[in-house]
Amino acid sequence: DQVANLRTLRHDFSHLLMRHRFVIDELLTKISILREESEHTHSYNPIEHIVSRVKSPRSLLEKVNRRQLPLDIDVVRTEITDIAGIRITCSFIADTYHVLDMLTSQDDVRVVEIKDYIANPKPNGYKSLHAILEVPVFLRSGPTPVTCEVQIRTIAMDFWASLEHKINYKFAGEVPDRLLEELTQTAEVASQLDRRMEQLHAEVHDGEPDSSASEDFDEEA
Ligand code: 0O2
Numbered sequence: 001d002q003v004a005n006l007r008t009l010r011h012d013f014s015h016l017l018m019r020h021r022f023v024i025d026e027l028l029t030k031i032s033i034l035r036e037e038s039e040h041t042h043s044y045n046p047i048e049h050i051v052s053r054v055k056s057p058r059s060l061l062e063k064v065n066r067r068q069l070p071l072d073i074d075v076v077r078t079e080i081t082d083i084a085g086i087r088i089t090c091s092f093i094a095d096t097y098h099v100l101d102m103l104t105s106q107d108d109v110r111v112v113e114i115k116d117y118i119a120n121p122k123p124n125g126y127k128s129l130h131a132i133l134e135v136p137v138f139l140r141s142g143p144t145p146v147t148c149e150v151q152i153r154t155i156a157m158d159f160w161a162s163l164e165h166k167i168n169y170k171f172a173g174e175v176p177d178r179l180l181e182e183l184t185q186t187a188e189v190a191s192q193l194d195r196r197m198e199q200l201h202a203e204v205h206d207g208e209p210d211s212s213a214s215e216d217f218d219e220e221a
Contacts, residue, residue: 009071009073012073013057013060013073013076016073016076016077016083017054017055017057017060017083019137019139019144019146020054020055020083020084020146020148021054021084022137022139022146023084023135023137023146023147023148024052024054024084024086024148026135026136026137027086027103027133027135027148027150028050028052028086030103030106030109031047031050031086031088031099031103034099034102034103035047046090046091046092046095046098046099047088047089047090047095047099048089048090048091048155049088049089050086050087050088050089051086051087052084052085052086052087053084053085054083054084054085055080055082055083055084055085060076060080060083063080064076064080067079067080081112081113081132081147081149082132082147082148082149083147084146084147084148084149085148085149085150085151086148086149086150086151087150087151087152087153087158088150088151088152088153089152089153089154089155089158090152090153090154090155091154091155091197091201092154092194092197092198092201093118093154093194093195093198094198095154096118096129096152096153096154097118097129099152100114100129100131100150100152103131103133103150104131104133108135108136109133109134109135110133110134110135110145111131111132111133111134112132112133112134112147113130113131113132114129114130114131114132115129115130115131116129116130117129117130118153118157121187123184124164124180124183124184124187125160125164125183125184125185125186125187125188125190126160126161126164126187127153127157127160127161127187127190127191128151128152128153128157128161129151129152129153130149130150130151131149131150131152132147132148132149132150133147133148133149133150134146134147134148135148154194156190156191156193156194156197157190157194159190160183160186160187160190163183163186164183167179167183
């Protein structure tokens with residue numbers, strides 16, 4: 001009986017992960033349409049690159065344990081909203097808000113939550129726009145809403161966040177104070193860079209289409 005229960009649980013969890021792969025596919029299609037249409041209409045591509053991941057079973061279980069949730073598929077599905085994750089990197093701050101707007105104004109996209117860490121950075125200096133979106137995935141049983149965490153940030157924010165993540169990992173969360181301080185200062189330098197690059201861009205391209213867009217390299221999602 002216990003073995004049968006375990007099998008069902010395992011089957012349900014792998015189905016859950018599969019649904020989250022599907023929601024990523026749905027959202028990547030939407031993002032790629034927006035990107036191509038922007039390029040076609042405005043000769044401007046607001047997106048630099050996109051990466052996506054589905055949480056590994058191990059890190060999902062770790063999070064379930066950390067949050068002290070029961071191993072119940074419905075609880076996990078509703079409580080853990082970042083099983084699917086997409087990270088979009090843009091050149092400029094204005095682009096991050098623009099991309100978020102374009103995505104969230106679509107009829108079949110429901111906004112569960114938005115956290116604006118660009119306007120309100122975390123104390124360590126972390127900046128990014130986070131949106132928990134719910135999108136229908138069309139399964140054999142019919143449309144099924146599935147959530148995905150979309151993080152949108154500039155190249156400078158992404159550079160900072162990936163280094164900070166590596167440093168945290170290296171020190172297993174116990175980062176020496178001196179490094180923490182240095183990191184918070186570099187976050188400010190990254191913000192200055194963003195502001196200055198945006199000003200420079202506005203000065204050079206004031207109202208004029210970006211003709212370099214068509215020369216971009218292809219990127220992988
Ligand atoms: P991974 O491996 O990237 O998925 P929760 O999602 O419940 O754990 P919270 O605070 O409600 O936590 O969510 P929040 O603030 O929206 O942040 C979730 C994700 O944002 C993290 O996912 C990171 O990807 C990123 N993030 C948030 N804060 C920081 C930060 O200070 N530095 C860096 N580098 N990234 C951050 P995970 O699950 O932690 O990791």
